[in-house]
Amino acid sequence: MSEMLSLEFMRTALLAALCVGLVAPMVGIFLVQRRLSLVGDGIGHVALAGVAVGVATQNSPVWSALVAAVLASVLIELVRARGRTSGDLALALMFYGGIAAGVVIINRADGAQTGTLTGFLFGSITTTSREELALFAALSVVIAGVVLLLRQRFFAVAGDEEYARASGLPVLALNIVLGVLTAVTVVVAMRVIGLLLISALMVIPNAAAQQLSGSFRAAGRWAVGFGVLASVGGVMASYQLDTAAGGTVVLLAIAVFVAAALAGSLRRALARRRHRHAERHLHEHGPDCGHAAVPHGDHVDYLHDGHRHAAHEGHYDEHADEAHVQPEPEEANR
Amino acid sequence: MLVRSTEVVRLHQAAFGYQGRPVVTDVDLSVRRGEVVAVLGPNGSGKTTLVKGLLGLSEHLSGEVSVLGTPLARLRDRTRVGYVPQRHTLTGGVRATVLEVVLTGLLSSRPWWRPLGRDALTPALAALDTVGLADRARFDVETLSGGQQRRVLIARALVARPEVLVMDEPTAGVDRTSQQVLAGVLRRLGEAGTTMVVVTHELSALRGVVDRIVEVDSGHLTYDGTPEGYAVHQAELARAAGRGPAAPDGRHTRTGETGGAR
Ligand SMILES: Nc1ncnc2c1ncn2[C@@H]1O[C@H](COP(=O)(O)OP(=O)(O)OP(=O)(O)O)[C@@H](O)[C@H]1O
Numbered sequence: 162m163s164e165m166l167s168l169e170f171m172r173t174a175l176l177a178a179l180c181v182g183l184v185a186p187m188v189g190i191f192l193v194q195r196r197l198s199l200v201g202d203g204i205g206h207v208a209l210a211g212v213a214v215g216v217a218t219q220n221s222p223v224w225s226a227l228v229a230a231v232l233a234s235v236l237i238e239l240v241r242a243r244g245r246t247s248g249d250l251a252l253a254l255m256f257y258g259g260i261a262a263g264v265v266i267i268n269r270a271d272g273a274q275t276g277t278l279t280g281f282l283f284g285s286i287t288t289t290s291r292e293e294l295a296l297f298a299a300l301s302v303v304i305a306g307v308v309l310l311l312r313q314r315f316f317a318v319a320g321d322e323e324y325a326r327a328s329g330l331p332v333l334a335l336n337i338v339l340g341v342l343t344a345v346t347v348v349v350a351m352r353v354i355g356l357l358l359i360s361a362l363m364v365i366p367n368a369a370a371q372q373l374s375g376s377f378r379a380a381g382r383w384a385v386g387f388g389v390l391a392s393v394g395g396v397m398a399s400y401q402l403d404t405a406a407g408g409t410v411v412l413l414a415i416a417v418f419v420a421a422a423l424a425g426s427l428r429r430a431l432a433r434r435r436h437r438h439a440e441r442h443l444h445e446h447g448p449d450c451g452h453a454a455v456p457h458g459d460h461v462d463y464l465h466d467g468h469r470h471a472a473h474e475g476h477y478d479e480h481a482d483e484a485h486v487q488p489e490p491e492e493a494n495r
Numbered sequence: 496m497l498v499r500s501t502e503v504v505r506l507h508q509a510a511f512g513y514q515g516r517p518v519v520t521d522v523d524l525s526v527r528r529g530e531v532v533a534v535l536g537p538n539g540s541g542k543t544t545l546v547k548g549l550l551g552l553s554e555h556l557s558g559e560v561s562v563l564g565t566p567l568a569r570l571r572d573r574t575r576v577g578y579v580p581q582r583h584t585l586t587g588g589v590r591a592t593v594l595e596v597v598l599t600g601l602l603s604s605r606p607w608w609r610p611l612g613r614d615a616l617t618p619a620l621a622a623l624d625t626v627g628l629a630d631r632a633r634f635d636v637e638t639l640s641g642g643q644q645r646r647v648l649i650a651r652a653l654v655a656r657p658e659v660l661v662m663d664e665p666t667a668g669v670d671r672t673s674q675q676v677l678a679g680v681l682r683r684l685g686e687a688g689t690t691m692v693v694v695t696h697e698l699s700a701l702r703g704v705v706d707r708i709v710e711v712d713s714g715h716l717t718y719d720g721t722p723e724g725y726a727v728h729q730a731e732l733a734r735a736a737g738r739g740p741a742a743p744d745g746r747h748t749r750t751g752e753t754g755g756a757r
């Protein structure tokens with residue numbers, strides 16, 4: 162551990178991993194919500210063309226990748242907003258065009274650059290320079306800041322776009338901002354896990370978090386925790402085991418997902434066992450149902466015929482004893 | 496500004512559709528403040544397209560549309576018009592609590608740089624109380640029944656206290672007891688001066704709440720008047736058709752609703 166931290170390149174690598182682990186799930190949750198989990202992949206493909214242009218012109222590939230990714234993400238939103246069925250094909254053209262152009266340009270520039278290409282496709286975290294780290298850190302702060310400020314609006318637009326439009330939210334503008342955040346995240350993550358695996362770190366920690374929480378706010382926190390665990394843990398493990406960092410990070414994220422899924426079903430099974438269902442009800446308890454309502458922790462129990470009943474996932478629980486499941490303990494004022 | 500227009504919705508020769516193709520045409524409609532209008536008609540007749548037109552969600556192809564005294568395109572404060580959509584996608588591909596969904600109804604009343612804080616909880620919980628779901632605020636919405644989810648959407652529409660409420664089949668899939676609760680809610684809102692346009696196939700559930708009926712058929716308004724007049728209109732149609740159970744003896748003229756109502 163201390164040996165690892167004494168190495169300059171490992172300190173840089175771990176800090177870069179921390180940035181990516183924090184930011185990728187924060188942006189990714191909205192992609193999962195919009196059922197566009199794979200869009201990060203597509204943007205990664207286009208970013209490769211940007212990398213190639215940077216390499217060919219001997220400029221920083223990070224900046225040209227950023228430009229290509231941002232352009233791609235804005236274009237995606239404009240295509241989606243037109244809502245044509247051909248939109249899906251337009252995106253496919255753009256994504257494949259990006260990766261193909263990237264390969265062609267890089268090989269044309271210099272036959273010996275295939276190593277560079279592999280570095281960007283699969284990550285080359287230990288070659289991250291201090292300047293790049295500073296840039297990644299700054300970009301991560303911006304991404305996190307924008308998400309924290311706008312997350313309720315992103316949630317509304319991603320959850321029900323039509324309602325968001327009817328209620329007066331600037332839907333297209335918010336989608337474009339989210340697209341740009343996705344593009345910037347792709348570029349920040351490019352060095353750590355590579356353009357081909359970026360989407361994994363945006364999606365898998367969120368998939369894991371969905372196993373554990375029924376509240377958007379709480380799931381978001383879990384996802385960030387899982388993202389940091391996978392990226393920092395994965396980079397450390399790759400050093401110890403002498404494996405490729407990007408692949409190790411993603412494999413660790415998948416392990417976290419499996420653990421979360423198991424924990425989630427175990428918890429549900431325990432909850433089922435610990436609480437007793439009331440008999441089937443012919444009416445739904447509510448403020449006007451005529452039964453005495455007693456606040457009980459974070460929910461309301463209804464009293465009738467010597468029973469205490471509380472609503473729970475489509476049935477009523479018997480709350481005569483204290484052994485019962487809390488619905489969602491999480492405060493929901495996001 | 497001192498005189499508040501009593502005409503809340505005004506359509507003149509309006510046409511709405513999608514991608515340039517008209518679905519409803521030649522609509523003349525004027526709704527006064529506090530009126531409760533039911534929009535009836537068979538499936539596919541254009542009811543949803545018409546009410547979406549009032550929200551700028553279907554394409555406005557011709558004619559005039561003004562809402563709250565302003566041409567629709569220039570109506571800035573959209574929180575003054577509440578909306579309960581017919582189709583429900585509550586949260587997309589992730590889970591969220593009932594409260595989180597309802598809170599989205601408040602967002603556009605705040606500037607973008609100010610996220611909702613604790614103070615937003617009070618109106619959100621009040622709106623949930625109105626639809627009888629206060630005790631489910633922190634439940635995952637996916638664990639609610641279909642009828643309860645419709646009520647969550649109604650709470651979301653109510654939370655910003657809109658002056659006009661556009662509801663597309665709010666009682667579809669809602670059981671009889673809850674329909675009565677909702678009818679009571681709508682009656683109270685109506686008495687408080689909220690204007691409502693309600694698409695429904697279940698007029699019986701809203702009996703006594705609705706002041707006026709508009710019927711849409713094949714993209715045109717085919718009736719606009721009182722509920723009593725609508726019963727007569729239906730009987731006349733049946734008589735004109737010269738057959739059917741509503742025979743010329745007028746036995747069925749008091750049912751006052753389409754076949755789907757019972
Ligand atoms: N998004 C859309 N794009 C193109 N055409 C549409 C769209 N939505 C509806 N239509 C068409 O408009 C017509 C009217 O549909 P609409 O949804 O307004 O009917 P409705 O009266 O609300 O029916 P229902 O009782 O089934 O809800 C239908 O022929 C439908 O095919």
Ligand SMILES: [Mg+2]
Nearest residue numbers: 542543581663
């Ligand atoms: Mg409809």
Ligand SMILES: [Zn+2]
Nearest residue numbers: 446447450452
């Ligand atoms: Zn009861």
Ligand SMILES: [Zn+2]
Nearest residue numbers: 457462471480
């Ligand atoms: Zn209880």
Ligand SMILES: [Zn+2]
Nearest residue numbers: 442463470477
């Ligand atoms: Zn009970």
Ligand SMILES: [Zn+2]
Nearest residue numbers: 436473477478
């Ligand atoms: Zn239970």
